[in-house]
Amino acid sequence: MENKMESKGGEAARILSEIETLKATRSDLDNRISALEAQLRHLNFEKNNVSCPSISTGFVHGLSPDMIYRYSRQLLLPSFGVQGQSNLLKSSILVVGAGGLGSPALLYLAACGVGQLGVVDHDVVELNNMHRQVIHTEAYIGQPKVKSAAAACRSINSTIQIVEHQEALRTSNALEILSQYDIIVDATDNAPSRYMISDCCVVLGKPLVSGAALGLEGQLTVYNHNRGPCYRCLFPTPPPTTACQRCADSGVLGVVPGIIGCLQALEAIKIASAVGEPLSERMLLFDALSARIRIVKIRGRSLQCEVCGENSAFTQQQFKDFDYEKFTQSPLSVAPLMLNLLPEDHRIHSRELKERIVKGEAHVLVDVRPAHQFKIVSLPNAMNIPLSSLESRLAEISSALKEEEKRKHSGFESSASLYVICRRGNDSQMAVQLLHKVGFTSARDIIGGLEAWARDVDPNIPTY
Amino acid sequence: MQLTLEFGGGLELLCDSVKIHNVDVSPNNEVDKLTMKDLLVWVRANLIKERPEMFMKDDSVRPGVLVLVNDCDWELSGQLDTPLEEKDVVVFISTLHGG
DSSP states (O other): OHHHHHHHHHHHHHHHHHHHHHHHHHHHHHHHHHHHHHHHHHHHHHHHHHHOHHHHTTOTTOOOHHHHHHTHHHHTOTTTHHHHHHHHHHOEEEEEOOSTTHHHHHHHHHHHTOSEEEEEOOOBOOGGGTTTOTTOOGGGTTSBHHHHHHHHHHHHOTTSEEEEEOSOOOHHHHHHHHTTOSEEEEOOOSHHHHHHHHHHHHHHTOOEEEEEEEBTEEEEEEESSTTOOOHHHHOSSOOOGGGOOOHHHHOBOTHHHHHHHHHHHHHHHHHHHTOSOOOBSEEEEEETTTTEEEEEEOOOOOTTOTTTSTTOOOOHHHHHHOOHHHHHTSOSSOOOOOOOOSOGGGEEOHHHHHHHHHTTOOEEEEEOSOHHHHTTOOOTTEEEOOGGGTGGGHHHHHHHHHHHHHHHHTTOOOOOEEEEEOSSSSHHHHHHHHHHHTTOTTEEEETTHHHHHHHHTOTTSOOO | OEEEEEEETTGGGGGTTOOEEEEEOOOSSSSSOOBHHHHHHHHHHHTOOSOGGGTEETTEEOTTEEEEESSBBGGGTTGGGOBOOTTOEEEEEEOOOOO
């Protein structure tokens, strides 16, 4: 039996390593193909310019026959037409973030013929991105999002310039990157990035198309356009960190950022082509559950704004020196929070707990995650008491402990241990703090939560 | 005074996950008009069920909350001093950062 297991493990390792090799080969081939394609386009371009000078100089708008055919459905729009398309082809747009918002935005911006399209992201594609980050395909899991997004854009439109910025946007590189573009699309997922990008747009005088989505709601507006407000005019003081929820914690229905990302592409296209009325000094609020879209009027540029106001002198140097993480009290990257609230002896590693359980230690395991997360996956015999209702349900813990003591020791007086688990090991610490305060002095939290359990004890426990 | 209050962007979680509230709010006395300042006090006392600090800071809303009176930013109508009329719609929405 054990031999069989071992050979199975060996087989899996061999397959994994073959997959890795093949992926590397494919990536090499992809790179060579795109280099050759670019070379070919360049040759064709030169050839066309030499052999058909009459055609390339024949149209004042500068659209080649291929372009006319490719973009014909947009050229046929009286309100967009050749002028709109020509403006678009001359414009450059940068999308910050190739996630849920950036995916559809990039696809449409590439397809519609933006002359130069840039994408910034430092992250890699993960399986739990796929439901909303529709630009990426399974083949790119584990690879940089920028690479994946750029390849998708190139496969839709090989005639525009796609620029890859495979790095995290920081105050040290933002000025240099953003200054290469006419319009910036904020498709990021955290508060410090939003302040940083807005300030950088003010300093550089660039319009900013800002979108956000969480759960079943989305928001959209255009900042710093035609003397309109910037992000700080609306939100001079950052919100408390507890108000900044992340998709990774609160969840998001994939199509919701998809809708907002499409609208961001639309607003960027309108500004780039100088067509229509951009959503400046107005904000679109989208509520998917009730199928309601409301467009509200928001304040104009604030004279007192610290960055774009009358008396503000926010310079490029000040921007470079500004600490956005400190300002918003939250990190620029979305690495999950790791609290450390408890003394060592109030905590336990998942492996040690597993050993104790195997030895038959009397214990009660309380899972303090919200009920809907408990339904996704839970450990056997765990009782679910969400952190928010813990204080009012202490009696349940007391009786569970008594029950366990009776069961294990058939009458002998001996105390059962109390363990608390959550998803990542933050809420469980808060719960243990509370439990100690009210007298459950044996309460200990499982370090790293279910994620650590899945990693160190039982790989069959699914993570989410 | 009949008002429609809406909570969004996660603020509805503070009031039993109900987004739309049709409420009847009376001014403190017959002479005074109801203002946003009065309404915030009333909302905090009557609708907010948990974590009031996620809704208010001092006598106004906390940073990151947009207030809209009849689909218009309250900054444009006098913020806390905005007078309210019968059948007004007031929206409290928390700004989102996710993507």
